[in-house]
Amino acid sequence: MNKRNLTSLLLLTFCFFTWAQETINTSNRETDFNFNWKFHLQDDTTLPTTIPIADTNWRDIRLPHDFGVEQSFSKEFEGCTGYLPGGVGLYQKHFKLQGNTDNKNVYVLFDGVYNNATFWLNGKKLGENPYGYSPVYFDLTPHLNKTSENILTVHVDHSRYADSRWYTGGGIYRNVKLITVNKLHIPVWGTFIKTPVATKEKATINLETTVNNQWSKKSKFTLVTKIIDNTGNEVALKEDKLTLKGNNKQVFTQDFSVLNPKLWDTKNPNMYKAVTSIVHKGEVLDTYTTPFGIRSLRFDAKSGFYLNEEPTLVKGVCLHHAAGLVGAAVPKGVWKRRLQALQACGVNAIRTAHNPYSEEFLELCDEMGILVQNEFFDEWDYAKDKRKNYHDRNTDYITRGYVEHFQKWAKSDLTRTMLRDRNHPSVFQWSIGNEIEWTYLHYRYDTGFWKDPNNPQAAGGYWGSAPILSPEEIKANYDAAKKGEHILTETAHKLAKWTRALDPTRVLTTNMVVPQTSMVSGYANAVDISGFSYRNLDIAWANKHWPDRHITINENPGTWDDWKQVLENPGVFSIFMWTGIDYMGERDGDWPEKSGWGDLLDLAGFKYQGWNYFKSIWVDEPHISIGTLPVAKSGFKQTGISGQQLPENSNAYKWRDSNMHWNYEEGEQVVVEVCSNYSIVELFLNGRSLGSRSMSESPDRLFRWTIPFEAGTLTAKAGFGSQKVTAQIQTTSKPVGFTLTADKTILEANGYDVSHFVVQLVDANGLPVKTENAKFEFEVDGDARVLGVDNGARNNIQDFKSNSLTSAKGRALMILQSNLNPGTVKVKAKSEGFETQEITLQIK
Template sequence: MNRLRYIFSICVVMLTPAFVINARSNISAINSTQRKQLIDDAWQFTLVQNDKGEQVPTSFQMVDLPHDWSILNDFTKGAAMGNDGGYLPAGKGLYKKTLVATNDDIGKGRHMLYLEGAYMDAHVFVNDSLVGHRPYGYSSVLYDLSSYLKPGENELSISVDNSQQRNARWYTGSGIYRHVWLLNLPNTHVKPWSVYITTPKVEKYRSTVKASFDVNGQSDGFTASVYIKNSDGKLLYETNTPINSESNNVEFKDVPLELWDIDSPYIYTLEICLKDKDGNIIDTIDETFGVRKIEYSVSEGFKLNDRPVLLTGACVHSDNGLIGARSYDAAEAHKVKMLKEAGFNAVRTSHNHPAPSFLDECDRQGILVIDEAFDGWRWEKKPFDYSKHIDQWWDADIKSLVLRDRNHPSIICWSIGNEVIERKQIEVVKTAKKLADLCRELDPTRPVTSALCTWDHEWDIFDPLAAELDIVGYNYLMHKAEDDHNRVPDRIMWQTESYPRDAFDNWSRTANLPYVIGDFVWTGIDYLGESGIGKYYYAGENNTEFFVSDQWPWHSSYCGDIDLIYQRKPISHYREILYSDKPSLFMYVKEPEGYYGSINESMWGTYPSWESWTWPGYEGKPIEIEVITKFPAVRLYVNGSEYDTKKVTYDTKYKAVFSVPYEAGNIKSVALDKNGDETDYLSIMETAGNPVAVKLTANRNILTANNQDLIFVLAEVVDKNGNLVPIADNEITFSVLGEGELIGSGSADPKSTQGYHHPNHKAWKGKVGAVIKSTGKPGNVIIKAEAIGLKVAQIKLKSLRQK
């Protein structure tokens, strides 16, 4: 018996009767309602081994999934994850749940567990028998439980081992951080992940849709009815086909379907109904899809549905800020919404399989995706990373990614790796070919990429590696584009990572070089771990990069266009304006040199700049104001008086820069048209007064009472006129009454050491964020935010039953 199995056995003995009563799912009830049933509620969890490698007393507690035990701690300098993982603890954990089955259930069909993600090295047991395991914490896995189940109560246990640190270069979380499902299938059924939908002909109102699928079980004389339905569930098209024991294919020719696009992401549903000889429906499965065409070439760049598109992309890690790795659908939806609102039309899922719900939201909201498999390959970056598993598991992990995700219209490319360490070894070409060929075999409709880099002068030697890719990813090397195009004229490129400060130069290359089809900045959103990347710092503070030394008390990055509480930074607005043709204007103020200290920028950093005209003690001293716009000129007013007018051109990088002696009051910038007349596009900043109140804003007014839905709340310290006080650092405490639960709160301060499980946090730049989850009951949700000496803020929301 191996060690994990031994730990499992001990925990079974110590299990209390209350667990059997409370943490259970009835297979019979599931069979009568749904083919696929979410079983996230009411698991028993215990930490088996702590951060110090010590066995801990078994003490089960009831938890709901998604669950991440690491985020429920303070940031601690000595934590095992260290600088890479945001100074949070790891360890080993065990989850348990009882499945109740009848004799009829056992013989009726197949019962499968669908584990979307567990970090990491998850082992699945039923009744003390090992069903299977997967080392990679980002792979979704299907486990067939059928032969392990018996009539009555069955103990389902999942052990998770994240004790081998360090195993990643960023915060991963610990535990079953994504959804868990039960699939209850009849003896004859459509094989999970076998449905594959393609659109070989794409024309507006005249497209061809093909679908293939596999059937498991006895199917002689069976037929399948296949339907296409619109987003409202209305039946549009139907076809029927006899069933083969292996692959089955259907085709809808020249159907007038709307095209999926980033501006109009139209989604359809393909439904397959298996019928026996008598016409009875045996199994039903549906898959969403979109009709769209992607093309890319050195002469015409990237096209979506025959329309040229400049890819303005963001690299995005998988954590969800204040709630850690927990992948609630509402968190993924909010993340995509913020990226879309920030002007991004593409994301790269760096550097791992994304959450299924993240891809669902990219489909719904219209963002293109590079779907990435791995960070590294056979040479390690961290002592316990994927290099320990790739030789045995690469095939299964690539299949998990591509088979699971290939029907998403948002996905435009598969990425097989990132900055692999063995890049100068000849075997790297063989590895790349092996991974890329499997992607193409499973899905020949999409290109394959990998992010290449070098930190020395040898770049041309990677041409054989680049030749294995359909599109070559450049990390921080787009300045090589012109020379590389002359040397390899048929190479299509995109910058898979770039420094935030290089926004203008990277936009310029993407806009002017057709063979450079996009830029993906590192990163779209601040993330936990890689602590200190993107920092700015003052004289006397740690002046090294995150990969050189520990950065404590930094626990997160600061290189994102959007911060940890989903507030946009000035660099975000700059990037959006560069890539957009829509008229707009944005103004910000550069922090005065020496105001808090002498300012330095790190490699991924940008100069600290704020939407603030509140600089007490700096009266009379010059402050730089920058205004971003593509209008030809900008006029600045200070306290109502015209101060100066500046031209804005490509040569000024679409910035107007003003140096203004600081005085309290207000500043206003106005865009001028080509005739020199003022437009309606303007920005105003006012000096804030003393803090008098807390202001609360929620991203939505209604929750779904499903124990899963989330509301994102922003608390701001404001003055008597309702203006944000950007220098306020009052401690704000959140409380939730009614049918809601506070599951995370904190500021965007990357150096705060207080964990996000606390309800109270000091404001940073006047702001604190919070995340509230619904319960399973409908009712009112009252959210309060209070601070000593300030007027209390309160909002009242509704939680309603799911329709």
């Protein structure tokens, strides 16, 4: 083929893919609606007076899109959301319908738009959705141009950018679908599937299917459902001949039985799907697929949680919904890399702190076998102080959040979220709220700890003390307290009622930060499980006074003491550490630190020593690893004797700051912390034994030595014979080069697939140099796009949307995403003074 013909073929291929995305084929129920949007960042908050808007000069983008993370960090912005601004975004999409759309209804489904969004089609207002985390859909049918161009317009007002205590993102940051159906159809989120019996021998499946007849006359049809297993085999079938009145909607029930089912659990996440069709006179009018898992959930206040009647400990982490350099518009591959890393150290559950996540995230948890506590709200009737949590103490415009809409929108947001999410087997709990007590002021004072209403941080020893008042005394304080217009308990029962009406199969929980008052006030009665937040000291007290209530941990700092509560209290089955991964936000006054709080992974998804620590606790396989930190920066008391173990009251949190290197000043006193699940560990420096430590003298499961630094090799050993494990770190010299690695070298040409590229400085022996840094630049030759760069450091304020940056700990990350065209892509990493490194990708 000559060069001209090849160029013509490539151009024709590009035009075909572009046409395929702009032209909507109504023969499919769902169509990807993420491509070929126009975007403009508006200067003010005014709603446009003319819709649609001339958009010739707007940017061409694809969704999902987060306009907040595209901007630069600045100390002029708020630390509560990571020193990034918000803004007002305008989006438009031009599209045409192809084929016969008579007798069809067309809907558009937005999985998440942050926030205060208003929607139009061809100048006709479709509606609005203030909450940035709830999915919403609209019927386009009355306003569609069936033979000419249509323009869908979305106005997103995130000018109140400090409306949360974390980075929220801004824009149409989740997927969008166009849904085309017959007038006799199953609506969006129109099925609810339950598995009332789920054993290894037999499963019963109950499927509720809503059918919507938008014809004026009654319709006769057959409802056909096939149950398909994960190998594609049909394991059950049901056909029902039905009649539905015109302009009517009805729920129909079908029951199935499956012998020897493949159960869904955290180790074998077997998935099924129910494929439901509406058939009329031999013609299939609509087909709706419901992925699901066969599993049972049981919670017992005395003995804990049972998944498929197997006792299961929940090794959970809290996460926020953004993911570093991609912001809140997180590709599935980015989440997969992070979740795989979490699973590798034993994590089996995620708490969606403090809002619903994307449908795509839940699909991934279904596929990977990760339990999800699905949380609805961080605020109810009253606002939190976005800068310091607690109650609202500022009335400035930028911090006005969801509480402005809660009274009007809460039921709708909760309902839409649950209808979307309730078929996911990964979802095992609904959480109606997070630390809500802060916003009802008297709750904290009822405990007897807080004294000064003007200084809510003055907790009178609350965080380190068990309850000082009896339940009766706290209840008397509660009854006598001055209350506002809204009562926490009443709101909780209202939310619980709505939740149970939509899903009677799962338990309800909430995250209680003042459980002493919550247990006596009636708040705890609204939910099935009381999840305590940083209040391990209240567990024994609560179990004594309310022995029949189920109590566990929904949020905790992530220490050995937290896990001990699970091991020592049979009813306490979970922890959810704060947090599994660093996130941007809650950093007021900490500039340039814009992120933090991660226990296991940093903002770029690199491992902290905490990853090793929890792997040694949670994973039943031999493990040993070494962390180090200078005594002078450790907060520990100087022992003064080489090799002497630190006192038992040593701060158990120090592994969060541990370095995974052995490079210090000669003679500098260094704390060595070894994580292991063996009972005895021996430490060696350059072959010399520095003695052994035993688990019995390590109350936080960290084996510690204090030693003067000496260049060379630090080795930790444990076990015997074939079970012996060894960890080793070595002093490195100056970097002489760097490595470039990619987690994937073959990508799908779908516009979504991603590859993570990591550079790491190395010395002459090929050892990673973690104490020096360099500036790196990435060059991409081929049809792919750079999503951004990061080094994972909490104080990194370099622009994410770039192809160059200075490393941290000698390493940096670049994420590359495919486009729609197959081909070869070459990625080069450059750094002055070092040899350029290159990796070739195939996009197919």
